[in-house]
Amino acid sequence: MDxxxxxxxxxxxxxxxxxITAAMAAGLVLSMLITLNIGAVSMPFDTIIDVxxxxxNKFQRSIIMDTRLPRIILAALxxxxxxxxxxxxxxxxxxxxxxxYVLGISAGAAFGASLAIVTGISWLSGxxxxxxxxxxxxxxxxxxxxxISRTKGGFVPVETLLLAGIxxxxxxxxLVSLMKYFAGExxxxxxxxxxxxxxxxxWEDVAISLPMIVLGSAILWLMSRDLNTMMVGEEHAxxxxxxxxxxxxxxLLAASLVTAAAVAVSGIIGFVGLVVPHVVRLLVGPDHRIxxxxxxxxxxxxxxxxxxxxxxxxxPAELPVGIITALLGAPFFVxxxxxxxxxxxxxx
Amino acid sequence: MKLSVQGISFCYRSEDVVSGVSFEAAExxxxxxxxxxxxxxxxxxxxxxxxxxxxxxxxxxxxxxxxQRTRKEIARQIGVVPQSANSNFPFTALDIVMMGRNPELxxxxxxxxxxxxxxxxxxxxxxxxALADRPMDQLSGGERQRVIIARALxxxxxxxxxxxxxxxxxxxHQIEILDLISRLAREERMLVIIVTHDLSLAARYCxxxxxxxxxxxxxxxxxxQVLTRENMxxxxxxxxxxxxxxxxxxxxVAVIGAIKEGKE
Numbered sequence: 117m118d119x120x121x122x123x124x125x126x127x128x129x130x131x132x133x134x135x136i137t138a139a140m141a142a143g144l145v146l147s148m149l150i151t152l153n154i155g156a157v158s159m160p161f162d163t164i165i166d167v168x169x170x171x172x173n174k175f176q177r178s179i180i181m182d183t184r185l186p187r188i189i190l191a192a193l194x195x196x197x198x199x200x201x202x203x204x205x206x207x208x209x210x211x212x213x214x215x216x217y218v219l220g221i222s223a224g225a226a227f228g229a230s231l232a233i234v235t236g237i238s239w240l241s242g243x244x245x246x247x248x249x250x251x252x253x254x255x256x257x258x259x260x261x262x263x264i265s266r267t268k269g270g271f272v273p274v275e276t277l278l279l280a281g282i283x284x285x286x287x288x289x290x291l292v293s294l295m296k297y298f299a300g301e302x303x304x305x306x307x308x309x310x311x312x313x314x315x316x317x318x319w320e321d322v323a324i325s326l327p328m329i330v331l332g333s334a335i336l337w338l339m340s341r342d343l344n345t346m347m348v349g350e351e352h353a354x355x356x357x358x359x360x361x362x363x364x365x366x367x368l369l370a371a372s373l374v375t376a377a378a379v380a381v382s383g384i385i386g387f388v389g390l391v392v393p394h395v396v397r398l399l400v401g402p403d404h405r406i407x408x409x410x411x412x413x414x415x416x417x418x419x420x421x422x423x424x425x426x427x428x429x430x431x432p433a434e435l436p437v438g439i440i441t442a443l444l445g446a447p448f449f450v451x452x453x454x455x456x457x458x459x460x461x462x463x464x
Numbered sequence: 465m466k467l468s469v470q471g472i473s474f475c476y477r478s479e480d481v482v483s484g485v486s487f488e489a490a491e492x493x494x495x496x497x498x499x500x501x502x503x504x505x506x507x508x509x510x511x512x513x514x515x516x517x518x519x520x521x522x523x524x525x526x527x528x529x530x531x532q533r534t535r536k537e538i539a540r541q542i543g544v545v546p547q548s549a550n551s552n553f554p555f556t557a558l559d560i561v562m563m564g565r566n567p568e569l570x571x572x573x574x575x576x577x578x579x580x581x582x583x584x585x586x587x588x589x590x591x592x593x594a595l596a597d598r599p600m601d602q603l604s605g606g607e608r609q610r611v612i613i614a615r616a617l618x619x620x621x622x623x624x625x626x627x628x629x630x631x632x633x634x635x636x637h638q639i640e641i642l643d644l645i646s647r648l649a650r651e652e653r654m655l656v657i658i659v660t661h662d663l664s665l666a667a668r669y670c671x672x673x674x675x676x677x678x679x680x681x682x683x684x685x686x687x688x689q690v691l692t693r694e695n696m697x698x699x700x701x702x703x704x705x706x707x708x709x710x711x712x713x714x715x716x717v718a719v720i721g722a723i724k725e726g727k728e
Contacts (some may be wrong), residue, residue: 123556125596348560
């Protein structure tokens, strides 16, 4: 048997990864430029470029710079965050059904955030109370779901994972409802925010979520080789010298951080974290070194277009984007269940 | 390369699974850890590279207590082929073998030319080169096992541990895998430790046998010294005899019959 030319296989793989990443990045920039011009008021393309570079009149500046641009950037950030968190959770749970929404983690984050809204707790500065409470409860929920569904040997069966997600999600949803019931003036704030939308997008939201999402995604990307090893099996990872418990904790923390950042600024937007990494995995394979960055870009592109749809489909009003992603994502989820029934032993 | 296991004990909850196991082994040998199900073989194996930390006792690798080493450092000296590799996610054979280089790589480091060379060699030695870009979930049991062996080889270990390497394999693949392992032990001057409950394969391929029962060593030494009629009756409740088989040029075990439990 001839020796396989590992070097050239490797080189070809890196070239393919580079090309895919560049194409996705270009796709994101293009999507953002195009969607900047979609809305009630449209203007020539060169005017938009002009406004972005600091020109244009006051009216044009107000539409582009104060309304559409922060919203599009926020949509990209939220989509990127949910997709990256989904990819990382699917890896750590070794389970393609995992995502922040399905596991009830978004519900936990929502509870933390509404607790901050209702009680008006504020520390550091009032602005950080909501995201930091969202992060705290996000992480606690993730740990809870993980410890409930984990079996001997670190394997997380799909059934217990989904059931744990349902149970924990229901619990936190009930707590949120309880809070709505007792909330006074803050009720409309919670209700509005829970529906999952980006219509109140401000530059401040970008400023809050951007550092959390950049930090969390960077950590997850740096852990991608470890995620690969853990996906083969926990025991295998241990034999390859990986500190599995430590690595898993860091990954869960980072995934909570990005999920919380998204939930804090956009409420609960479901299924992005499930659908995007799945489609990306079909495209680039299971290796997290490429799966994480391409999921990030893919999630951003997906969300930019979904939110554009949400704000234009019933002009002059708009839909919460969470409704649209759920309408698209839920059937996809059903498709996944059906295509995996046999594999999971649910059908003989 | 010398491995010295010194009085290892391990318990799950409060039940002793391995108690007071000591032995020594050196490079170029194939050592079989043999015993029935539940005799603590796999637990002992996991204690050898500190995937499980023994409650008592320790292991010296080339004279150095392995508690002074990090997991990563141990993984550079000891490669393991665990029982089964199932993944929902379709990594290719090359991806899997490349993971064998992880213990040598820093977090931010990319595989170097020399790493690729080592991986390529490991795949050549295990006859898996042709499988390089095939997804693991499309390979047969024997092919998957060879890929995992290639990954362990890519760690460039001085010691290789294999846990029931022939379980779930067809007979032709069992022989193929063990021929490969014994060739590697000679050519690469490795110490190979195989956990198995298969008496014939142990007799045929191992230089030394460690016979275990209920977490303790019953007997240890050369194949013919350990696999006596009395020992096999005591540990496996069978009437069996070891003999030299000219056709294979080594020892074999003939199982004559079972001994009813409690009559031993």
